[in-house]
Amino acid sequence: MDNAIIHETERKILEAARKVFISKGMHGARMQEIADEAGINKALLHYYFRSKDKLFQAIFRETFQELMPKAMGIFKEEGSFEDKLRLFISNYIDTISKNHFLPVFVFNEINQNPEMLTEFVDRLKPLQQVLATELQKEISTGKYRHISPVQFFSNIIAMTLFPFLAKPLLTSAFAMGDEHFQAFLEERKILIPEIMLTYLKTEK
Amino acid sequence: MDNAIIHETERKILEAARKVFISKGMHGARMQEIADEAGINKALLHYYFRSKDKLFQAIFRETFQELMPKAMGIFKEEGSFEDKLRLFISNYIDTISKNHFLPVFVFNEINQNPEMLTEFVDRLKPLQQVLATELQKEISTGKYRHISPVQFFSNIIAMTLFPFLAKPLLTSAFAMGDEHFQAFLEERKILIPEIMLTYLKTEK
DNA sequence: TCTACTTTTGACCATATGGTTAAATCATAT
DNA sequence: ATATGATTTAACCATATGGTCAAAAGTAGA
Numbered sequence A, B: 001m002d003n004a005i006i007h008e009t010e011r012k013i014l015e016a017a018r019k020v021f022i023s024k025g026m027h028g029a030r031m032q033e034i035a036d037e038a039g040i041n042k043a044l045l046h047y048y049f050r051s052k053d054k055l056f057q058a059i060f061r062e063t064f065q066e067l068m069p070k071a072m073g074i075f076k077e078e079g080s081f082e083d084k085l086r087l088f089i090s091n092y093i094d095t096i097s098k099n100h101f102l103p104v105f106v107f108n109e110i111n112q113n114p115e116m117l118t119e120f121v122d123r124l125k126p127l128q129q130v131l132a133t134e135l136q137k138e139i140s141t142g143k144y145r146h147i148s149p150v151q152f153f154s155n156i157i158a159m160t161l162f163p164f165l166a167k168p169l170l171t172s173a174f175a176m177g178d179e180h181f182q183a184f185l186e187e188r189k190i191l192i193p194e195i196m197l198t199y200l201k202t203e204k
Numbered sequence C: 001t002c003t004a005c006t007t008t009t010g011a012c013c014a015t016a017t018g019g020t021t022a023a024a025t026c027a028t029a030t
Numbered sequence D: 001a002t003a004t005g006a007t008t009t010a011a012c013c014a015t016a017t018g019g020t021c022a023a024a025a026g027t028a029g030a
Helices: A003-028 A031-038 A042-048 A052-067 A071-076 A081-097 A102-112 A114-140 A149-165 A167-173 A178-201 B003-028 B031-038 B042-048 B052-067 B071-076 B081-097 B102-112 B114-140 B149-165 B167-173 B178-201
Strands: none
Touching: A003 A031, A003 A042, A003 A052, A003 A102, A003 B003, A003 B102, A031 A042, A052 A102, A052 A114, A071 A081, A071 A114, A081 A114, A081 A149, A081 A178, A102 A114, A102 A149, A102 B003, A102 B102, A102 B167, A114 A149, A114 B167, A149 A167, A149 A178, A149 B149, A149 B178, A167 A178, A167 B102, A167 B114, A178 B149, A178 B178, B003 B031, B003 B042, B003 B052, B003 B102, B031 B042, B052 B102, B052 B114, B071 B081, B071 B114, B081 B114, B081 B149, B081 B178, B102 B114, B102 B149, B114 B149, B149 B167, B149 B178, B167 B178
């Protein structure tokens, strides 16, 4: 068996595990269901990944990275802070749109097992750094009023991710169909930056 | 046994179940652990609540109500929209502060089992109604620029709840201790209304 | 005190579940 | 073709888990 096919099985497992773990969570997921979903024997799961826990770790690592905003690339480019912010939010909404359930899954698992984070803390710093620097640059030129990086970051991410976290609630409370929800997301690509930038550019 | 003591047992069970369910989730929770936590026999759980599912329903109903913002009271009072908004956000932050883990728990369980919502949809409408009416009133007098109720609602709730959903992430990424996190929350009681009101009051 | 009723418990059951193992199948190099 | 090593499977295993049951303990009225 050549490498392509070896990895084929592993890929099928990861794909299936991802699907099941994300929709049922670590505890709700069943090894048998993952095996069925992957179309293989349950023992094969243990052949490739020693235990449920190890398999889960693999999936969690993957999904955690996906959820982390890819801001570095954008903010290191040329261009105005405003344009970069708009692009970042728009991209982020598009990314998560392809995986509506990522935010709930990741936030839930993190809350149930915060130690998992230690592994990622270092990888979080650069992102936070870049954002803080860029923001500070604008503030110190007097273009924007002062706001701490945590507050700024929290507001942007909060407004961007919330629709996905609360999707069932929103669609049921506001009687939205799927198309309506999509339009709602599109509108937010404009609205979120508009809200934050209006605040930043208004004299206190 | 008089009523007070009868209900004592039931209360102990609900208290224990709440604690365990909220920290481990429906699937992660164990009936034995709930019994231990309540200091009673496991069979008693089934005597008072027929099954794990029934017990969970009881807890979920309770916690869901707690998470739902108590905006009705505030917005039906006299006073300016702005004051009511500020009061609402401040109260909401204080409420959830006493139960940091409520949002993750509720959002996660809803996502894993959205049918649970059907029971609550009706109870959601009045809140949504009141908020929409109050907001529309301000918009139509020209005081505020136009924004749809869903968008307004989403932004407020998003910014208010996000710190609780992402607490482990925020505290680790921004190296916050518990006191720092508390101060961060306090600051948001001012910041969130300020951001939204600045946006609403700025000409497009 | 005796009786009827509710509450509480220890022991138990059936099943689900993560994990193991030994054998079978497959691929490949000699 | 055959031996060697990797991959895959069916059958098992030990344990955890939700749930039941019959008996014990507690309560209260006659």
